[in-house]
């Protein structure tokens with residue numbers, strides 16, 4: 001390509017509301033993901049991966065026609081090659097259930113599943129609310145008892161503990177069963193009709209389609225009206241109440257504090273009985289970091305054999321931001337060894353030594369430059385230092401002639417005294433560095 005052509009190209013930008021995860025953020029995401037994986041393993045959960053694109057109908061059926069997501073947040077399109085109506089997944093449960101039914105995963109008993117990945121919702125981008133965001137989700141499929149509702153809540157608490165998050169609280173409610181919601185709905189609509197003059201557009205729209213969602217309103221002018229509305233919990237029968245009390249008993253026995261919020265409804269249609277949210281006050285308006293509950297009707301509604309189920313999903317971006325907010329960001333770790341070299345033979349030897357160090361399990365970065373020339377030792381040592389490496393291995397003409405390398409410790413023990421540079425026979429470099437690392441660890445232990 002000629003010089004002029006490169007100059008003429010205008011750089012493109014990413015899609016609004018869809019973020020890049022930059023290398024500086026990677027340690028944070030890694031920390032979250034590895035804590036999540038070990039927590040999920042500790043509870044016997046197995047991973048499932050489903051495609052990012054599904055038939056639009058899956059979400060319409062699975063999430064419900066009168067939910068925010070299906071009404072206005074879905075990225076839907078027609079496949080121009082075959083005319084299929086497809087949607088970028090806005091959440092994970094519908095697809096996990098679809099896959100479970102399609103592959104008959106419940107044939108030999110209930111399943112505990114988890115997933116992680118990007119979700120897409122066409123919302124107004126703001127802090128904690130993006131158009132592509134990431135969720136970690138867990139679904140316990142085929143279990144009916146309140147013990148599993150409680151277990152999935154304990155899982156979240158364990159993850160917060162592992163991550164060091166303390167500023168999160170649990171809110172709990174029960175949505176009962178369909179017939180109980182129907183009785184409540186009748187009373188609720190009557191009550192809401194009395195406030196026609198103050199209801200906002202959203203609430204008017206939901207009055208007859210999804211009146212429970214009206215109670216979920218964030219509009220300050222409607223708070224008093226919502227607070228005094230008939231409470232679903234007063235319409236629950238014995239069985240629903242027993243289930244709810246069962247969940248609460250287990251949480252109390254495990255020292256998990258919670259608050260019952262009679263107005264907690266969740267945005268998706270498929271929930272029954274237990275619903276919950278984990279909320280923090282540290283993130284402004286978008287303070288819900290996880291939400292979930294029981295959705296017993298869903299599997300049958302999607303065409304599977306009836307089976308109870310519950311689960312949760314958490315918003316990873318919000319959790320990452322909370323980790324930052326609480327200063328729990330992990331120290332970024334550099335590599336173990338940086339290879340400094342000058343001359344063609346030295347370059348070759350450096351690459352061979354690097355491979356042997358990697359065979360021994362060490363992380364090694366080879367010095368390389370935009371112009372393909374290695375540059376002065378001084379400039380290379382600057383790079384070595386900036387890389388965060390614990391050691392530099394230095395190879396030049398003298399070392400090639402003598403069959404040696406120089407090893408310089410850049411961090412730890414004796415660096416304060418100017419660091420130590422040692423001439424080491426080339427074939428002993430792996431052993432030397434590993435010994436030095438062991439000494440370093442033992443030295444730390446003695447302190």
Ligand code: ATP
Pocket residue numbers: 091121123128129130131132133134135266267286288289290291292313314315316317318
């Ligand atoms: P909200 O009330 O904030 O819109 P929701 O009820 O739509 O949340 P869920 O569908 O329950 O959210 O998703 C579970 C979690 O995923 C939320 O608690 C939140 O942490 C996260 N989440 C949802 N939508 C977004 C988004 N647009 N951007 C970032 N995170 C999100």
Ligand code: MG
Pocket residue numbers: 068267
């Ligand atoms: Mg939402």
